[in-house]
Amino acid sequence: MELRDAATLFLTACILCLVFLWERKQRRPRSKLPPGPIPLPLLGNLLQLRASGMLKPLMKMRARYGPVFTLHLGPRQVVFICSCEALKEALVDQAKEFSGRGVVTSLNKLFDGYGVVMANGDRWEQLRRFCTSTLRNFGTGKRSIEERIQDEAQYLVEEIRKTKGSPFDPTLVISHAISNVICSVVFGNRFDYTDQKFLHLMGIINDTFLELSSVWTMLYETFPSIVRYIPGPHHRIFGHYKALHDFITERLRMNQQTLDPSCPRDFIDSFLIKMEEEKQNPQNEFSTRNLVETTIQLFFAGTETTSSTLRYGFLLLVKYPEIQEKVQEEVDRVIGQNHSPAMNDRGRMPYTNAVIHEIQRFANIVPLGVPHKVTCDTHFQGYLLPKGTDVFPVLGAALWDPKYFKDPESFHPGHFLDEEGHFKKNDAFLPFSSGKRVCLGKSLALMELFLILTTILQRFTLKSPKLPQEIDLTPKASGFLNAPPDYKLHAIPREGGLESTIGEPWQTVEQDGGNDEPKAARHG
Structure with missing residues (x-):
């Protein structure tokens, strides 16, 4: 009996192996994927990656297999692009073929292909065109985006001033300031720094990032298919999503009740008007589901990536006080203490501009990029990628490439300065990706980083409770995203400066039990 059972098991295993090999051959009859390490059964190449810092093992694989290689994430085949030249060839030269959104399992379960970031095909094209146009329109008019950022920078100054030089954790206050800028566009108002409901949401966004x-x-x-049934912290993201979904849904309801089609106040109004205009078009993608999911994605992406970059920036400036001093010298010389920083100052501030670019490069917040997929069978660098192949554009490979940055693992503003001290561009500077899926908020983020960092350094000198040499720059978490470490800093007021330069008011609300009450009437 035991011999018969053993023979049956052996025969079954042989049949399964043959079926596996046949299916694999049938699935890839025309493909010629890039080379890569041999995968283990079931595990794939998981053991060759590190959960804490995936970039270094990927760079070792690049050295062995070239700038384009294939890894198995479990049973799933994924192509990784790991050089500046290959990234530009894929994302720019073959932009259409690489314009699909790849699989991010946790996010796909939440959004199910809805929203501008996760959509594909005609849905993505319609939403992308609308978002690009609408966000641009709300950057002009009565109150430009620049003015909104300048005002929010002053609110942030006043909030930091309340610390009176005592050590504080800048995480939530920076997230709040950055989020208020996108809120002014999406919702038409900002939220007070003491608004407990909004502070809770900021905490949720930060936790989701982690x-x-x-x-x-x-x-x-x-x-x-396995981990979804295992209890663990990975399930918390779904509760975080529900909190954001409920918040956005409530804002949508409020806009619907007060909508004036002749005078859109914000992104949500504009989307609601578009929904009405396109309701007779059976091919339109302007649905309530796409409105809610797009707003969540703009709200999250518009908050956490930029705020994480700023937090890394402040930490770098306290670790390297001599760099902070040089930025302050340039701020004092070009802007002075009698007016707020403006974007037209940036062209006369090469060192500050170089420091901000180097902060983005060094922080490397999205090292693996957001996955793409090819929209058709695609010839690329001598290989054939079948339609639907997931592709990771490893942005960190360009940002930390010694071919373009002399000492990539060091924080060195000289990476963006020529011999005469003028700002110089670098082709490998790709923190926002490139091509058709380039970050929607690129222009907004660059304005926020310049205006907020220069405003803070105009008013304060930042110091750490620790000695500079004791400050650890290691990310708190480093997988698909890099999260800056926790830290505290002192903000020491500088002599002189404006007491308050908050401009023309725009609406501030404080929520209480889901009802918005104007705390200070601030109109464009």
Whole structure:
């Protein structure tokens, strides 16, 4: 009996192996994927990656297999692009073929292909055109985006001033300031720094960012059919999503009740008007579901990536006080203490501009990029990628490439300065990706980084409770995303400066039990 059972098991295993090999051959009859390390059964190449810092093992694979290679994330084949030249060839030269959105299992379960970031095909094209146009329109008019950022920078100054030089954790206050800028466009108002409901949402966004950077998320991406049933912190992201969804849905309801089609106040109004205009078009993608999911994606992406970059920036400036001093010298010389920083100052501030670019490069907040997929069978660098192949554009490979940056693992503003001290561009500077899927908020983020950083350094000198040599720059979490470490700093007021330069008011609200009450009437 035991011999018969053993023979049956052996025969079954042989049949399964033959079926596996046949299916694999049938699935890839025309493909010629890039080379890569041999995968283990079930695990794929998981053991060759590190949950804490995936960039270095990917760079070792690049050295062995070239700038384009294939890895198995469990049973899933994924192509990684790991050089500036190959990234530009894919994202720019073959932009259409690489314009699909790849699989991010946790986010796909939340959004199910809805919203401008996660959509594909005609849905993505319609939403992308609308978002690009609408966000541009709300950057002009009565109150430009620049003015809104300048005002929010002053609110941030006043909030930091309340610390009176005592050490504080800048995480939530920076997130709040950055989020208020996108809120002014999406919702038409900002939120007070004491608004407890909004502070809770900022905490949720920060926690979601950390979850997306964790080892559990990596495991979930690799083995979704198994890990989804295992209890663990990876399930928290779904509760975070529900809180954001409920918040956005409530804002949508408020806009619907007060909508004036002749005078859109914000992004939500504009989308609601577009929904009405397109309701007779059976091919339109302007639905309530796409409105809610797009707003969540803009709200999250518009908050956390820029605020994380700023937090890394402040930490770098306290670790390297001599760099902070040089930025302050340039701020004092070009802007002075009698007016707020403006974007037209940036062209006369090469060192500050170089420091901000170097902060983005060094922080490397989205090292693996957001995955793409090819929209058709695609010839690329001598290989054939079948339609639907997931592709990771490893942005960190360009940002930390010694071919373009002399000492990539060091924080060195000289990477963006020529021999005469003028600002110089660098082709490998790709923190916003490139091509058709380039970050929607690129222009907004660049304005926020310049205006907020220069405003803070105009008013304060930042110091750490620790000695500079004791400050650790290691990310708090480093997987698909890099999260800056926790830290505290002192903001020491500088002599002189404007007491308050908050411009023309725009609406501030404080929520209480879901009802918005104007705290200070601020109109454009």
